[in-house]
Amino acid sequence: MLEWAVSRGLAGPRRMLALLGAVTRRQTRFSLMLIAASWSVLREAVRPNTWRRTVRYEFRHMLTQAIGGGLYSTLFTAALTGFGIVTQAVYWLGIAGMAQLTGSLMVTVLVREIAPVLVGVILLGRSGMLMLTRVSRLTLGGQMRTLQAQGIDPFITLALPRTLAMMVAGFALGMIFGTTALLAGYAVCRVQGVINGSIWTFFNDVVDAMRPLDYVVVPAKCVLSGFFVGLCACLTGLDATREDDLGTLLPRGFVRGILAVMVVNTVLSVSFSS
Amino acid sequence: MSAEGGTEGAILELVGARPMFDESGLTARRYDLRVMPGDCVLIEAREPERASLFADLCSGIVPLADGTARCMGLDWANLGEREACALRGRIGRISSRAPWIDFYGTHLNIMMPQLHHTRRPSTEIEGNALDLCRRFGLPGLPTLPPGRLSDTDLARSACVRAFMGAPSLLLLEDPVTGEPPDLYSTFLREITASRERGTSVVWFSAAPERFRDYRPFASQRFRLMEEGLFSMHDRRGTS
Numbered sequence: 001m002l003e004w005a006v007s008r009g010l011a012g013p014r015r016m017l018a019l020l021g022a023v024t025r026r027q028t029r030f031s032l033m034l035i036a037a038s039w040s041v042l043r044e045a046v047r048p049n050t051w052r053r054t055v056r057y058e059f060r061h062m063l064t065q066a067i068g069g070g071l072y073s074t075l076f077t078a079a080l081t082g083f084g085i086v087t088q089a090v091y092w093l094g095i096a097g098m099a100q101l102t103g104s105l106m107v108t109v110l111v112r113e114i115a116p117v118l119v120g121v122i123l124l125g126r127s128g129m130l131m132l133t134r135v136s137r138l139t140l141g142g143q144m145r146t147l148q149a150q151g152i153d154p155f156i157t158l159a160l161p162r163t164l165a166m167m168v169a170g171f172a173l174g175m176i177f178g179t180t181a182l183l184a185g186y187a188v189c190r191v192q193g194v195i196n197g198s199i200w201t202f203f204n205d206v207v208d209a210m211r212p213l214d215y216v217v218v219p220a221k222c223v224l225s226g227f228f229v230g231l232c233a234c235l236t237g238l239d240a241t242r243e244d245d246l247g248t249l250l251p252r253g254f255v256r257g258i259l260a261v262m263v264v265n266t267v268l269s270v271s272f273s274s
Numbered sequence: 275m276s277a278e279g280g281t282e283g284a285i286l287e288l289v290g291a292r293p294m295f296d297e298s299g300l301t302a303r304r305y306d307l308r309v310m311p312g313d314c315v316l317i318e319a320r321e322p323e324r325a326s327l328f329a330d331l332c333s334g335i336v337p338l339a340d341g342t343a344r345c346m347g348l349d350w351a352n353l354g355e356r357e358a359c360a361l362r363g364r365i366g367r368i369s370s371r372a373p374w375i376d377f378y379g380t381h382l383n384i385m386m387p388q389l390h391h392t393r394r395p396s397t398e399i400e401g402n403a404l405d406l407c408r409r410f411g412l413p414g415l416p417t418l419p420p421g422r423l424s425d426t427d428l429a430r431s432a433c434v435r436a437f438m439g440a441p442s443l444l445l446l447e448d449p450v451t452g453e454p455p456d457l458y459s460t461f462l463r464e465i466t467a468s469r470e471r472g473t474s475v476v477w478f479s480a481a482p483e484r485f486r487d488y489r490p491f492a493s494q495r496f497r498l499m500e501e502g503l504f505s506m507h508d509r510r511g512t513s
Contacts, residue, residue: 053390057389142371145335146369146371147375149333149369150386151359151390152386153355153359
């Protein structure tokens with residue numbers, strides 16, 4: 001009887017704890033999964049035995065899709081960004097009599113902050129969503145089980161090469177974006193007569209304004225954005241359940257991808273801002 | 275071909291294997307089965323889903339609550355993920371459940387297990403696939419996505435994939451329906467040839483009449499039901 005009363009007395013707090021635990025686990029589940037999967041990708045990627053023909057094929061295919069498919073979007077977005085931001089910056093700095101800060105502002109705003117974010121968004125929209133759709137269709141359709149029955153690990157064969165391909169694509173598109181945006185900005189300024197120096201002088205200003213750390217942080221932002229966009233898309237697809245369909249998976253994958261891009265860029269910016 | 279009391283050399287062996295129902299969907303009964311090299315086991319399973327789950331059990335995908343499941347002498351429970359995957363690479367399977375990946379061409383679907391598990395040159399694998407395609411009545415290696423092939427061509431392609439690379443064990447879920455007749459006869463010829471090479475065959479079918487011509491050549495016959503796996507006839511036991 002006493003035991004029964006004790007157990008009844010603990011039922012309330014236990015239920016509260018269970019509720020708290022359930023909410024915490026539900027909210028942190030994907031983040032923990034992402035951390036674990038990131039480690040798995042890195043660990044498996046360095047094992048030569050991982051890179052079998054099927055994995056290499058998937059990597060090549062995804063790399064072509066991500067870079068080839070995202071190239072025009074990147075060039076177009078970069079040209080628009082260059083046109084908008086570079087032109088405005090040069091114009092207003094000229095009015096303020098601070099034209100010598102043009103390079104510094106370009107590096108701070110365009111190369112360091114905007115390029116990695118926009119490249120992440122392009123990768124997410126152009127390739128991440130496609131990847132999510134395909135992987136989730138395999139999960140929901142039962143083909144993942146078929147792959148497993150053939151002794152083909154879906155994580156190694158699908159998630160790993162796609163994540164790494166997106167990482168390489170992030171770097172490549174980031175470099176293309178930065179260069180194109182600066183070129184577009186220079187061209188517009190030159191046409192309007194805001195800048196009279198040669199393109200080499202313009203790029204020299206930009207390079208002068210870059211800190212040594214920027215040569216590491218900016219590529220790291222692009223690389224990590226691509227990595228996490230790819231991994232978020234794959235994990236969301238692999239984690240699909242019978243209750244899910246594309247209507248629920250796509251928004252979920254998009255939000256996770258955007259959050260990953262923002263977190264990567266914010267953390268790196270804050271960490272290396274000084 | 276096989277010793278009744280011994281387990282030495284069995285290609286597939288289930289000893290009191292009781293799957294976890296929650297994780298598998300297969301009824302949590304004890305399953306016993308021993309398949310020796312070159313054996314052919316016919317299993318009548320009215321529900322294709324149950325046959326798929328039982329084939330998963332044989333492939334070590336279904337976790338066990340009790341008992342053991344061994345393939346080629348190796349206990350699935352004692353194998354690491356990589357070892358288990360490699361062992362599954364020695365199993366040729368025709369699955370009734372979502373067997374094709376539609377964003378790859380059918381040729382890649384067919385060659386994928388061999389490309390993944392072996393270091394055979396790609397040209398050799400392609401040659402093997404092409405040869406099997408012709409034997410199973412396809413004009414060549416189909417490159418279209420599986421969704422654009424007819425059901426018959428998909429059945430032929432599934433047979434090609436299962437027989438690729440001379441597997442040690444074939445788990446075949448309703449591989450042929452009897453139509454077209456040339457596919458049926460080629461299929462019977464191929465499983466006979468495979469058995470002569472030492473391959474074990476577990477053939478599931480929802481309709482027992484599909485075993486028709488091969489019934490006398492089977493080593494064992496079972497019926498897979500919700501209540502478990504029941505022996506119907508054992509030639510070795512009765513001979």
